[in-house]
Amino acid sequence: MNKxxxxxxxxxxxxxxxxxxxxxxxxSFLLLRLPGVLQPGVSMTYIDTLFTAVxxxxxxxxxxxxxxxxxxxxxxxxxMVILQFGGIGIMSIGTFFWILxxxxxxxxxxxxxxxxxxxxxMAGVVKxxxxxxxxxxxIEAIGALILTVYFTQYFYSFGEALLHGVFxxxxxxxxxxxxxxxxxxxxxxxxxFVQIVNMLLIILGAIGFPVLIELKEFLSNETKxxxxxxxxxxxxxxxxxxxxxxxxxxxILESVNAFKGMSWHQTFFGALFHSVSSRSGGLVTIxxxxxxxxxNVFMSALMFIGASxxxxxxxxxxxxxxxxxxxxxxxxxxxxxxxxxxREIELIDxxxxxxxxxxxxxxxxxxxxxxxxxxxxxxxxEILFEITSAFGxxxxxxxxxxxxxxVGKVIVMILMFIxxxxxxSFLFTIGGKTDPTKFHYPKERxxxx
Amino acid sequence: MNKxxxxxxxxxxxxxxxxxxxxxxxxSFLLLRLPGVLQPGVSMTYIDTLFTAVxxxxxxxxxxxxxxxxxxxxxxxxxMVILQFGGIGIMSIGTFFWILxxxxxxxxxxxxxxxxxxxxxMAGVVKxxxxxxxxxxxIEAIGALILTVYFTQYFYSFGEALLHGVFxxxxxxxxxxxxxxxxxxxxxxxxxFVQIVNMLLIILGAIGFPVLIELKEFLSNETKxxxxxxxxxxxxxxxxxxxxxxxxxxxILESVNAFKGMSWHQTFFGALFHSVSSRSGGLVTIxxxxxxxxxNVFMSALMFIGASxxxxxxxxxxxxxxxxxxxxxxxxxxxxxxxxxxREIELIDxxxxxxxxxxxxxxxxxxxxxxxxxxxxxxxxEILFEITSAFGxxxxxxxxxxxxxxVGKVIVMILMFIxxxxxxSFLFTIGGKTDPTKFHYPKERxxxx
Ligand SMILES: [K+]
Ligand SMILES: [K+]
Numbered sequence: 001m002n003k004x005x006x007x008x009x010x011x012x013x014x015x016x017x018x019x020x021x022x023x024x025x026x027x028s029f030l031l032l033r034l035p036g037v038l039q040p041g042v043s044m045t046y047i048d049t050l051f052t053a054v055x056x057x058x059x060x061x062x063x064x065x066x067x068x069x070x071x072x073x074x075x076x077x078x079x080m081v082i083l084q085f086g087g088i089g090i091m092s093i094g095t096f097f098w099i100l101x102x103x104x105x106x107x108x109x110x111x112x113x114x115x116x117x118x119x120x121x122m123a124g125v126v127k128x129x130x131x132x133x134x135x136x137x138x139i140e141a142i143g144a145l146i147l148t149v150y151f152t153q154y155f156y157s158f159g160e161a162l163l164h165g166v167f168x169x170x171x172x173x174x175x176x177x178x179x180x181x182x183x184x185x186x187x188x189x190x191x192x193f194v195q196i197v198n199m200l201l202i203i204l205g206a207i208g209f210p211v212l213i214e215l216k217e218f219l220s221n222e223t224k225x226x227x228x229x230x231x232x233x234x235x236x237x238x239x240x241x242x243x244x245x246x247x248x249x250x251x252i253l254e255s256v257n258a259f260k261g262m263s264w265h266q267t268f269f270g271a272l273f274h275s276v277s278s279r280s281g282g283l284v285t286i287x288x289x290x291x292x293x294x295x296n297v298f299m300s301a302l303m304f305i306g307a308s309x310x311x312x313x314x315x316x317x318x319x320x321x322x323x324x325x326x327x328x329x330x331x332x333x334x335x336x337x338x339x340x341x342x343r344e345i346e347l348i349d350x351x352x353x354x355x356x357x358x359x360x361x362x363x364x365x366x367x368x369x370x371x372x373x374x375x376x377x378x379x380x381x382e383i384l385f386e387i388t389s390a391f392g393x394x395x396x397x398x399x400x401x402x403x404x405x406x407v408g409k410v411i412v413m414i415l416m417f418i419x420x421x422x423x424x425s426f427l428f429t430i431g432g433k434t435d436p437t438k439f440h441y442p443k444e445r446x447x448x449x
Numbered sequence: 450m451n452k453x454x455x456x457x458x459x460x461x462x463x464x465x466x467x468x469x470x471x472x473x474x475x476x477s478f479l480l481l482r483l484p485g486v487l488q489p490g491v492s493m494t495y496i497d498t499l500f501t502a503v504x505x506x507x508x509x510x511x512x513x514x515x516x517x518x519x520x521x522x523x524x525x526x527x528x529m530v531i532l533q534f535g536g537i538g539i540m541s542i543g544t545f546f547w548i549l550x551x552x553x554x555x556x557x558x559x560x561x562x563x564x565x566x567x568x569x570x571m572a573g574v575v576k577x578x579x580x581x582x583x584x585x586x587x588i589e590a591i592g593a594l595i596l597t598v599y600f601t602q603y604f605y606s607f608g609e610a611l612l613h614g615v616f617x618x619x620x621x622x623x624x625x626x627x628x629x630x631x632x633x634x635x636x637x638x639x640x641x642f643v644q645i646v647n648m649l650l651i652i653l654g655a656i657g658f659p660v661l662i663e664l665k666e667f668l669s670n671e672t673k674x675x676x677x678x679x680x681x682x683x684x685x686x687x688x689x690x691x692x693x694x695x696x697x698x699x700x701i702l703e704s705v706n707a708f709k710g711m712s713w714h715q716t717f718f719g720a721l722f723h724s725v726s727s728r729s730g731g732l733v734t735i736x737x738x739x740x741x742x743x744x745n746v747f748m749s750a751l752m753f754i755g756a757s758x759x760x761x762x763x764x765x766x767x768x769x770x771x772x773x774x775x776x777x778x779x780x781x782x783x784x785x786x787x788x789x790x791x792r793e794i795e796l797i798d799x800x801x802x803x804x805x806x807x808x809x810x811x812x813x814x815x816x817x818x819x820x821x822x823x824x825x826x827x828x829x830x831e832i833l834f835e836i837t838s839a840f841g842x843x844x845x846x847x848x849x850x851x852x853x854x855x856v857g858k859v860i861v862m863i864l865m866f867i868x869x870x871x872x873x874s875f876l877f878t879i880g881g882k883t884d885p886t887k888f889h890y891p892k893e894r895x896x897x898x
Contacts (some may be wrong), residue, residue: 001776130639294821294830301814324807331804347796354803357781358773361810365750372743373702380829 017421020093021057028053028082029156037075042449044070046411052079055415058420059312061282061395062386064402064410070180077182080170087174087312088136089291090128091209097311132212134252135195136204137171143169143201151191172201175312177282177395178299185273192265195273202281208308209233230343231319235308238322239279246275246302253295258286278302279311282395289398294382296398300385304364306419314393316360323353356423363390363418367411374407390415413419466870468609469508469542474892475503475711478529493519493892496858501528503862507869508761510626510731510844511835511861513851517631522612527630529619536761537585539869540658541578582659585622585653592650594620597641621650626731626844629731633733634722641714644722645732651730657684657757660678680768680790684757687771695724695751702744707735727751729762731844738847749834752841753813755868763842763868764811772802807873813840815859821822822887823856824849839864 031037032049043053048064055062056079065071071079096314110152148165155161164180171178183188187432188194204212211232238449251259251271259267270286277283278299288296308314326338338345364387373385389396390412404412480486482496493501497513504511505528514520520528566797597614604610605795613629620627653661660681667675700708700720708716719735726732727748737745755764775787776799787794813836820832827835831847839861840847853861 040502044895292821294818295828297814297818297821324803327800328804328807331800351776351780354773354807358803358806365746369743370744372741372746380746384858 016025017090017093020090021417021421024051024057024085024089025050029086029203030059031078031082032075034078036072037078039072039075041071043165048407051409051413053082054416055395056082056176056178057090058113058314058393058416059083059086059174059176059280060172060314060390060393060416060420061179062390062397062401062416063178063395064094064404065177065411066182068180071176071180074161078281080167083170083174083176083178083218086420087176087205089135091310091312092133128213132209132216133431135212135216139201139204140169140173143197146197147194149291150197152186168198168423169201170346172198172281172283173205173312175202175205175282175307175393176281179283184284186287187269190266192269192299195269195285198283199273199276202276202283203239205312206230206280206307207239208311210310211308231343233341234322235318238318238325239308241320242279242302242305242321243272243275245301246278247271249298250274250291250295251301254291254297257292257295268272272372275297275302278394278396279305280307280311280392280394282389282393286397288396296385297380299396303385303388303394303396304360306392306394309422310347314416314422315391316356317422320353320356324357327353359423360391364388367391367415370411371408374405375403378403386412387415391419393419454462466542467541469539470866470870473506473531473534473538474499474502477534480527480531481524483764484525485521486521486527488521488524488731491519496855500862502531502867504844505531505627506539507625507763507842507865508532508623509534509763509865509869510620510628510841511839511846511850511865512844513853515631515860520629525612526615528627529616532619532623532625532627535656535869536580540759541582541760548557558752564792570855577662581658582664582840584661584665587616588650588653589622592622595779596643599646603636613712617647618650621647621730621732622654622761624651624729624731624756624842626655626729626794626842628732635734635736638719638734639715641718642644644718647730647732648722648725650774652688653730654761655729655756656688657760659759660685660757664736666682679790682790684767687723687767688757690730691751691754691767691770692724694722695727695748696720698747699723699740699744702747703740706741706744707739723748724751726843727845728754729756729760729764729841729843731838731842733845737845745830745834746847749837752834752837752843752845753809755841755843758871761819763865763871765805766871769802770797775804778804807839808872812864812872813837814841816864818858820857823854823860824852827852836864840868842868848862 009041010255032044032053035228042388044065050236054060061143067076067079120258140293142164146165147168148162151161151165152158155164165181168179170176179185185194187196189358214228214232218228248271251267255267262270273283273285274288279302291299304315305321306317307313309317309319323338323345326340326345330336330338334431338350364384367387368380368384371378371387372380378400382400385396385398386400386404388394393416401412452549469725475522478499481493481502493514500513503509516525518530534810553728581860593615595614596617597611600610600614600617601607604613616627616629628634634643634647659678663677663681666675696717697720700716703720704716711719722732722734723737728751735750739749753764754770755766756762758766758768766850772787773795775789775794777787779787813833816836817833820836821828821829824832827849831849833843834847838844842865850861
């Protein structure tokens with residue numbers, strides 16, 4: 001069509017997303033250095049501003065500052081804007097590129113909106129994505145409205161209720177993990193209404209853009225014989241299963257510890273909320289340092305898995321985990337193909353899952369070892385938790401973030417970045433251009449394991 | 450040929466090995482309950498006897514008893530016999546089954562010794578394996594001779610030197626990990642001759658039976674145009690690389706800690722020996738509780754990888770790790786095939802590697818979490834170290850073994866068992882019988898990571 005579009009077309013999706021990221025971080029850094037962002041008398045070092053920018057753009061929520069004690073109201077609004085860029089912005093830009101460039105061949109969404117590759121479809125893609133962004137913003141607005149009205153019982157001034165309502169809705173929907181209460185959602189530990197609203201918003205942000213697109217398509221009833229894509233079926237199934245497993249796990253592990261002596265509903269919500277939130281939300285209703293080491297390692301695993309691809313979350317992503325599990329089950333059963341929901345998984349996707357899993361595992365181990373060296377006063381559970389929280393862009397912490405050394409901050413920033421961009425965005429575009437092997441060597445078997 | 454052979458033929462290799470294992474453990478348990486095995490006045494609970502039997506048969510060396518304070522000379526001889534069963538015995542039986550049943554198709558060794566599947570080749574296989582066992586026993590004997598003569602300078606009586614020489618050679622060659630000094634090889638921390646002999650014996654035991662077979666074939670010069678198998682090339686390369694990486698890693702991590710103020714040769718041997726030994730040997734020349742947490746986590750990773758398949762070692766095995774790494778490199782380069790040493794890796798072997806890696810990783814995480822619960826007084830590094838040591842059948846410990854609860858002992862026993870049998874022995878035979886999928890569903894792509 002025109003040259004700039006051609007240039008965009010020549011960008012691989014990963015390159016585009018990474019480029020968007022760097023620009024967003026640089027821009028956010030500058031925004032956070034604006035006068036009036038900080039409360040009077042408060043100052044922030046450059047590395048702490050950078051850390052906050054990376055954490056906000058990657059919607060992680062790990063923070064070396066106490067937002068409620070550091071940012072002015074204007075600063076909080078700036079932070080909200082950055083969370084929108086990082087959460088919904090990257091989610092939609094990412095989806096846009098994937099769909100437009102058709103790199104993720106066979107993606108159901110692509111079939112839904114574009115018949116062929118000609119440019120006229122571009123408008124359709126833009127329109128669709130704009131619509132979904134509008135829906136997400138609408139969800140945020142509804143969340144903000146509900147929370148604001150509800151919060152009037154907690155705050156004396158309407159202004160404060162509004163600030164807490166809007167920020168609460170934004171941080172939940174974008175899976176931002178930041179808070180302006182100074183103690184996350186701990187003030188609402190017995191307010192199940194606030195918790196339910198937050199959980200719903202977190203899940204809508206973490207379930208993945210394509211799922212939302214299909215849901216809209218399904219509900220609008222416009223497409224004949226509509227069926228949900230394999231992706232949507234897999235990711236929502238595993239998402240739901242992990243929520244249940246996470247809830248039961250935390251419930252059992254803490255029944256003799258933090259939940260001891262609590263009523264059934266306190267226990268249930270305590271487990272459910274942190275199961276939901278550890279998958280990228282990052283908000284807490286309990287001081288999680290009270291949880292046992294076993295629970296914290298368990299939650300580290302949940303954070304490591306993270307949210308859906310093309311969502312506001314991070315981690316290895318649900319589908320990666322699901323395909324690895326499905327592969328193992330089928331392999332043990334002696335089947336060479338993975339069949340699920342009357343479809344067969346492509347071999348290349350199995351490979352990708354394992355590439356992500358292996359690389360992510362190695363990265364977490366190496367980062368943990370580095371932090372053991374750079375943070376001699378921290379326990380290994382604190383470190384592992386911090387690392388998986390960064391990679392899963394979750395944002396929960398056992399308190400290490402504020403004590404991180406400069407090297408430690410850089411390592412955590414790198415993990416937040418990679419966790420949000422997604423390992424596959426690197427691996428995929430590189431590994432994706434199937435470089436047809438010119439000649440083949442004879443194959444030879446090797447003893448494994 | 451005859452019925453019993455037919456029955457053996459119907460056993461899958463994994464079933465055969467697991468069966469051999471259970472028999473060996475039961476038999477060893479009974480041996481260790483014989484009168485005269487313990488020193489006068491010493492007693493052992495049933496679970497401790499079982500733990501010792503499992504640890505010895507799996508040639509791990511984790512022990513809830515101090516051998517030097519518990520077993521009589523007769524008991525030590527019994528332990529040596531069990532180590533032979535567990536180390537060389539299972540290595541040869543395993544190799545025998547794999548070769549004979551031709552389950553590991555394409556294995557170079559099979560081509561070397563059998564032209565077809567008819568029974569006349571069975572005699573050849575038996576002959577070859579017997580020969581290799583003889584060579585290993587010869588290596589053990591030479592090691593025992595050297596160590597005994599050398600040890601006369603350390604011990605007053607020849608009898609004691611003999612006992613320490615023979616046991617030392619057996620425990621090193623079988624990668625047994627047990628010691629009768631009460632402090633592993635710590636008394637020889639400055640005796641590099643003893644360390645070099647031990648390292649050579651450990652490596653010969655850990656490098657894998659097929660490698661030894663091919664080395665013999667190569668040195669005997671009997672086969673025209675002999676070439677080493679892909680398996681041998683891969684496993685020896687990665688084995689060597691991991692030794693180097695392990696040495697450098699420990700060296701760097703401990704240069705500011707345990708090695709501080711030591712001479713270069715003390716530092717070098719301290720790092721080299723524990724790099725070699727962590728890959729299944731299990732002997733130590735330094736009190737490893739002096740190592741930093743970072744080093745202990747690093748050594749946990751080395752133990753997790755472990756030794757070659759079809760060796761006296763455990764872990765996920767070198768080839769599993771090598772293929773995973775090769776896959777990742779090739780994948781990132783955009784290649785669909787893994788080419789190495791002018792050969793192509795079979796797809797099924799890539800799948801197996803990932804199955805082993807994923808399952809082993811999950812197993813270690815779950816076992817670690819269980820031990821966090823059952824051993825509330827242990828640190829997570831102690832636990833992780835203990836678990837990977839058991840799975841890698843290494844036998845090093847930060848001191849937790851003796852304090853394990855009964856449930857903890859059972860978990861560690863299970864890991865030693867699985868680590869020694871090898872995860873693939875389960876996965877392989879099950880996944881190996883390619884159950885040809887009757888019909889195919891349409892394939893559909895899924896967003897990963
Ligand atoms: K978050
Ligand atoms: K051992």
